[in-house]
Amino acid sequence: MPHDLVLTNARLADGRSGAHVAIDGGRITAIGEGTAPEAATVIDLGGALVLPGLTDGHMHLDKTLFGLPWWPHAAEPYRMSRIETDARVLPNLALGTAARAGELIRRCVAHGTAHIRTHADIRLEFGLAALEGVLEAKAAHEQACTVQVVAFPQAGVMRVPGTAELLDAAMRAGADLVGGIDPCEVDRDPKGQLDTLFALAERHGRGIDIHLHEPAEMGLFSLQEICARVRAHGMQGRVTISHGFCLGGLAESRQKAAAAMMAEVGVSLVTHGAGSATLPPLGVLREAGVQVFCGNDDVRDTWSPYGNADMLERASIIGWRIDWRTDPLLADLFGMVSSDGARALGIAEHGVDVGRPATLFTLPAETIAEAIGQHPPRRLVLFAGRVVARDGAFVAG
């Protein structure tokens, strides 16, 4: 029986070249060298490197401005001013959430991303509209990538009465995780917010992903409170800290203690490289056993004019900032933007291996290190055996 699809003339991450990858029913059924087996469809990769699909672990699909004419950054330079600007700007854009989120999803896919965790703003001004838009975009692209949605109380929980109830409604409406934000700095009530989030998560049997921008000792205080509740609620392995800038602003001894605490209760960290903030000590965290993964965060949206949705470019920025240069460290970095991220998102099967879903991409590079270092354009992107992008452009279903 000929295979559904065979990719020939492939370079594999282990260094083999002239290899072939056979795909049937959306899964990899053979990887080999020598004469390629017969197939209904054969695609010659021309020596391109085959890598497993990328994971973008922190996005704001609902805030993007892709699909609209260029939109000059409008928010004043504070987090609270941006939160207020969002309330004014986002509901009045010429393009709705689903259309904008879809534009961004297609750019993610075109760059080889297979798995996305996005936040969707849950706040009184929007009700569940942002969530519903993101869920619509997710459904429209379910043949091209997975999308996991965090119900994100961008404007705070305790400071805006009614938000907790809205978060509860969001979980019932299809959100995958409970979100949170700076329990001290935004809500001025860490106990109130964290008790609320963990109760919601317990009620719905879902994980938590909390934005923690708070600096140094304030952020560490919040982190300690989070970890204590993870233990109390038996939520080991189901809670993520987004950003965790505080970890970059601590003395080494306290960084190590915080890392050990996170590892003990299985709290993971997702980073975009910290921009102008203090970067968490990713090496210290990994050595302590903390699961570290990466996301693009804001991509051309109401918060930032930067970004193009490329997780390999993101990896190169993060690696450059943490001074990782050797091939083994770049392989670790690739894990952080692919398999480690997939694991954090609960994706059971990931990797270019026989039996796994054929979720992969190709690019003109010799090694994983080169794929990150120069992040050349992606040639072919497959999701569960289906070609979803070619030469940097999304292929319509």
Next chain:
Amino acid sequence: MPHDLVLTNARLADGRSGAHVAIDGGRITAIGEGTAPEAATVIDLGGALVLPGLTDGHMHLDKTLFGLPWWPHAAEPYRMSRIETDARVLPNLALGTAARAGELIRRCVAHGTAHIRTHADIRLEFGLAALEGVLEAKAAHEQACTVQVVAFPQAGVMRVPGTAELLDAAMRAGADLVGGIDPCEVDRDPKGQLDTLFALAERHGRGIDIHLHEPAEMGLFSLQEICARVRAHGMQGRVTISHGFCLGGLAESRQKAAAAMMAEVGVSLVTHGAGSATLPPLGVLREAGVQVFCGNDDVRDTWSPYGNADMLERASIIGWRIDWRTDPLLADLFGMVSSDGARALGIAEHGVDVGRPATLFTLPAETIAEAIGQHPPRRLVLFAGRVVARDGAFVAG
């Protein structure tokens, strides 16, 4: 008389669309709207944005590994270990300096870079070989970009007797500027190195570009010594500090004092965004009147696996790190990777204006801010009226 070349359907940085740019004898002779004038050659830009050529103000063309199979990073993680590794690795590569430097120059050009300042290692182990290789690559690409070469004593000046004489020979052999490196940390003799560099610069009537990686107060000390000599030697406006990481590690009052001192003697700063080091306060420096420009620094070379020679991607990284988000700030940032850099390199004429050389590039973006934020691939690159790259690929002379 028909023009040599007319670019039609152009978007200009001022927001005009459907414009045309006429070119004769390598210069822009008309910019207008409405019916395009006749020309021997017409290129329809399809609405692409036209921007002036980019300036890469800090490169190491002699160290790149482009053109070779992937080369895992081999140096231990210290500046001195990398300097020692270079001595062992660079002379024994399968591809000589000119070929590797040429590969990198073509990638620069393909990304819209028109003006490059590169360092070339001058050290006893190499003699003038690296300089000669870079000069050969420069000559081979003189129809595609300008290349300015700094005679760079990578291994130090005073700690390696004979280097000063070699620098002198390098200036006679065609280097454009005298280079230097960490007069305290590398040479352990700041007075010795700086007196030597300024004497060399005076003798040859050339400017100076000094790598200053030294942190905080040590770097500030060296900077003060440099500025004092600029004044004493009447070299105002002819000296550049490369990196200047120290400026990012000072109290605000001392940052401002250092910026005022640099502005007073016309010492400019070139930055690549500082990686894992402390980033100079670019806003403070600019407000004080210091000329700040940008460069890629190491691009896939013996020092770093990162980089693809794209100065718009570099601008996006720098802007993200310094938290510049608004269109006016992104316009300033574009100046730092184009006209400000050209001015620092002594390029007399720069810009998409009538009478100027037709040195420009096009890309699918609406605004300068988008060009930086998403840095899409370059479509067409012209140098002095000649098409030198198309769709991201260098066009052979």
